Structures are given as C-alpha cells and as structure tokens.
Amino acid sequence: xxxxxxxxxLILLTVFLLSGSAFAQRGHFRGQxxxxxxxxxxxxxxxxxxxxxxxxxxxxxxxxxxxxxxxNYYEPDRVWIPGHWEERWGPYGWExxxxxxxxxxxx
Numbered sequence: 001x002x003x004x005x006x007x008x009x010l011i012l013l014t015v016f017l018l019s020g021s022a023f024a025q026r027g028h029f030r031g032q033x034x035x036x037x038x039x040x041x042x043x044x045x046x047x048x049x050x051x052x053x054x055x056x057x058x059x060x061x062x063x064x065x066x067x068x069x070x071x072n073y074y075e076p077d078r079v080w081i082p083g084h085w086e087e088r089w090g091p092y093g094w095e096x097x098x099x100x101x102x103x104x105x106x107x
Contacts, residue, residue: 014046015043015045076105076106077105077106078103078104078105078106079103079104080101080102080103080104081101081102081103081104082101083098083099083100083101084098084099085097085098085099086098086099
C-alpha cells in the first residue's frame with residue numbers, strides 16, 4: 001500500500017512539474033489583469049524510459065575457416081641435453097672438463 005501511494009505521489013508530482021501552472025503564465029500573482037493574453041495549461045507527459053541494452057554483437061565466421069598451423073610449427077622439436085663431465089686431452093694431459101647442456105634439434 002505504501003508503495004502504491006508513493007508511486008502515485010511521484011507520478012502526480014512529475015505531471016505537475018512538467019506541465020507548468022496556468023497561474024504562472026497568466027500573471028495572477030503579479031497583479032496583472034485577466035485581459036492580457038490567453039492562458040494555456042500545457043500538459044507534457046514524457047514517455048516512459050525504456051531500459052533496453054544495445055543489440056548483441058554477432059561475429060560472423062570466416063569462409064573458409066583460417067588455417068591453423070600445427071603445434072610447435074614455429075619452434076622445431078628439440079630436446080635439452082643435460083651437461084656432463086667428460087675426460088679430454090688438454091695441454092697438461094688428460095683432464096676432466098664440464099660439458100654444458102645444450103638444445104638438440106630434431107632428435
């Protein structure tokens with residue numbers, strides 16, 4: 001019941017504020033006579049606001065579909081070979097040296 005009364009009050013207040021008063025247009029409060037001009041009581045009722053979102057975005061598909069490269073197309077197959085110790089002949093005879101790891105492509 002309270003909602004109905006509040007809603008009707010707001011509607012009547014909106015109509016009153018948007019329509020304007022005949023007294024204000026004819027000058028009754030300023031001491032002017034009635035013979036000056038014609039008084040009009042304009043009623044303007046605004047359309048109700050419509051809360052509709054924009055239309056949905058529809059993405060069209062390509063024809064034919066774009067070619068998709070296979071996985072690892074830009075990176076060739078590779079395997080990490082870990083580092084290891086190895087004996088090699090050096091300037092002071094046989095010595096153990098560390099061989100660092102590396103990538104081996106297309107094993």
